[in-house]
Amino acid sequence: MSAPIIARECVAGWYHDFRTAVGLVLAYADLQATRKCTHEQALDGIRSSCSYLLEMIDGLYDTVAVDDTDHDFVPFDEMLADVLDTFRTTADLKGIATLLTFEPDLPRVHRSRVVTVKRVLANLLSNAIRCSERGQLSIHAGRAIDAALIDEPVLHEATPSFYIEVADQGCGMNRQQLQRLLELQVANQPRRGRGQGVRTTAQLAESLGGRVSISSQLGVGTRARVTLPATALAAGGSVAMLVEKRNASPELKVVSRTINQNRAIRALLVDDDDDARFCIGALLEALGVDVVGSATVPAVAMVFAGEFDVIVIDEHIGDDSGTALAARLRLAGYRGALVGLSGDAREMNCLGVDEAKIFDTVIDKAEGVRPIEELLTQFSEQLKSSGMMSVAEQLCAN
Amino acid sequence: MTRASSETAFASRPDLAAAFRQRKLAYGDRLRQLTSTIKTALNEQHYDEVQRIAHRLAGTCGLYGFADIGSKASAVAEAVRLRHHDELPHLVDSLAQSLREVDVGHDVDDQAIPDNRSLAGTT
Numbered sequence: 001m002s003a004p005i006i007a008r009e010c011v012a013g014w015y016h017d018f019r020t021a022v023g024l025v026l027a028y029a030d031l032q033a034t035r036k037c038t039h040e041q042a043l044d045g046i047r048s049s050c051s052y053l054l055e056m057i058d059g060l061y062d063t064v065a066v067d068d069t070d071h072d073f074v075p076f077d078e079m080l081a082d083v084l085d086t087f088r089t090t091a092d093l094k095g096i097a098t099l100l101t102f103e104p105d106l107p108r109v110h111r112s113r114v115v116t117v118k119r120v121l122a123n124l125l126s127n128a129i130r131c132s133e134r135g136q137l138s139i140h141a142g143r144a145i146d147a148a149l150i151d152e153p154v155l156h157e158a159t160p161s162f163y164i165e166v167a168d169q170g171c172g173m174n175r176q177q178l179q180r181l182l183e184l185q186v187a188n189q190p191r192r193g194r195g196q197g198v199r200t201t202a203q204l205a206e207s208l209g210g211r212v213s214i215s216s217q218l219g220v221g222t223r224a225r226v227t228l229p230a231t232a233l234a235a236g237g238s239v240a241m242l243v244e245k246r247n248a249s250p251e252l253k254v255v256s257r258t259i260n261q262n263r264a265i266r267a268l269l270v271d272d273d274d275d276a277r278f279c280i281g282a283l284l285e286a287l288g289v290d291v292v293g294s295a296t297v298p299a300v301a302m303v304f305a306g307e308f309d310v311i312v313i314d315e316h317i318g319d320d321s322g323t324a325l326a327a328r329l330r331l332a333g334y335r336g337a338l339v340g341l342s343g344d345a346r347e348m349n350c351l352g353v354d355e356a357k358i359f360d361t362v363i364d365k366a367e368g369v370r371p372i373e374e375l376l377t378q379f380s381e382q383l384k385s386s387g388m389m390s391v392a393e394q395l396c397a398n
Numbered sequence: 399m400t401r402a403s404s405e406t407a408f409a410s411r412p413d414l415a416a417a418f419r420q421r422k423l424a425y426g427d428r429l430r431q432l433t434s435t436i437k438t439a440l441n442e443q444h445y446d447e448v449q450r451i452a453h454r455l456a457g458t459c460g461l462y463g464f465a466d467i468g469s470k471a472s473a474v475a476e477a478v479r480l481r482h483h484d485e486l487p488h489l490v491d492s493l494a495q496s497l498r499e500v501d502v503g504h505d506v507d508d509q510a511i512p513d514n515r516s517l518a519g520t521t
Contacts (some may be wrong), residue, residue: 233467275428275462280419280461286411286414342457343454343456365458366456366468366472
């Protein structure tokens with residue numbers, strides 16, 4: 001895209017979002033004038049809309065004067081609640097119930113990214129409320145794992161990310177309408193009042209390295225999800241800073257967490273052999289496991305290791321030792337299950353360490369896939385009976 | 399037993415079964431290409447490279463059902479590790495022969511993931 005087009009798109013995006021915020025203020029004033037809401041409701045709505053407007057004005061300034069050295073972070077849940085507050089009264093008055101839920105331990109967001117994420121959410125909420133006359137509006141935030149297995153060669157590189165999903169029970173769209181909407185996301189010419197919000201939302205998400213996906217069913221409702229890489233939430237893409245802030249400690253530590261029995265097991269699969277990684281990844285996926293594959297253990301995967309219930313790691317990764325990496329994960333506080341992959345059982349413990357003390361299980365790849373299948377099946381069964389306590393934690397406790 | 403095993407693994411995911419079949423065909427091609435690579439490495443006495451190739455084959459061939467190649471590769475890797483270099487020409491020749499003749503089979507559809515232990519029990 002040329003500079004003039006980028007500038008035009010940028011201005012069009014701000015134009016749309018400023019207009020949305022000012023429109024909210026006017027709407028609350030009109031509601032009060034026509035006695036369709038109480039004085040307090042109108043004041044609350046006007047106050048939160050003006051706060052959002054002021055934040056955007058500050059955000060506009062920050063686009064040319066961003067300070068990435070600023071260590072000011074905002075909790076993810078507070079950020080979501082702020083935006084929802086801005087729209088809550090309009091939703092209430094239409095009889096739309098709002099429900100905000102989020103997974104625990106979501107990251108803090110650097111101040112310089114807050115306005116962008118808020119604008120994305122505000123656009124999604126604005127559209128959802130406009131298209132709904134009843135029912136429930138759900139906003140949920142959680143962790144996402146990108147793992148598209150079939151595309152290529154192996155699973156995607158480990159990219160911890162987060163999503164915000166807005167689901168309404170409004171009019172919904174048929175396939176043709178949805179297709180037109182998706183086309184507007186990538187349309188070249190901004191056209192006032194037609195799809196600018198959709199395009200702005202997509203561009204904002206892209207500016208953070210994320211993406212927006214939309215599904216809809218006519219008469220049932222629409223579900224929009226924005227997925228953002230974790231790196232996008234920290235200033236300058238510094239995950240280290242983000243994690244340091246989370247832990248209030250200068251050391252990088254793995255943040256462990258319990259898992260919900262209603263979701264799939266999450267596995268990080270580390271093997272530098274593409275063919276082995278593909279095969280084992282496919283097997284895990286067939287067992288219903290969410291798999292993220294990686295040829296190495298990049299720093300970001302170390303940091304987010306706690307998001308995985310199981311880490312399956314080859315004993316030899318290039319010139320590095322998977323066993324040593326596993327040991328580092330344990331030292332960093334990883335409490336999940338560690339499964340070692342051995343290419344040759346005779347080479348076990350060749351580093352002079354007892355691998356049984358590091359790995360919960362070591363699988364000899366030469367044996368074939370059946371042992372892996374059996375192991376993961378056992379994990380699944382234990383998970384179902386373990387409630388909120390992770391299988392991995394039980395293993396460690398034992 | 400082979401068919402039963404693959405059905406167990408990918409029974410509910412024909413998309414994965416298809417992807418695996420494609421992968422296995424490509425893997426077979428890569429194995430054949432390794433024939434000259436490992437022989438060249440041995441001729442040039444690049445023992446680290448011989449071991450690297452053999453070790454990788456030892457682990458991965460088993461996953462794709464080429465247990466015979468896997469065990470031959472394992473023997474090569476072990477010989478390098480123990481510095482039994484005099485045994486290598488014979489072992490690498492045998493491995494190279496198997497690599498050259500690797501056959502993913504016209505019935506690859508039926509052998510998505512073999513159960514090597516079962517195969518071992520029947521041979």
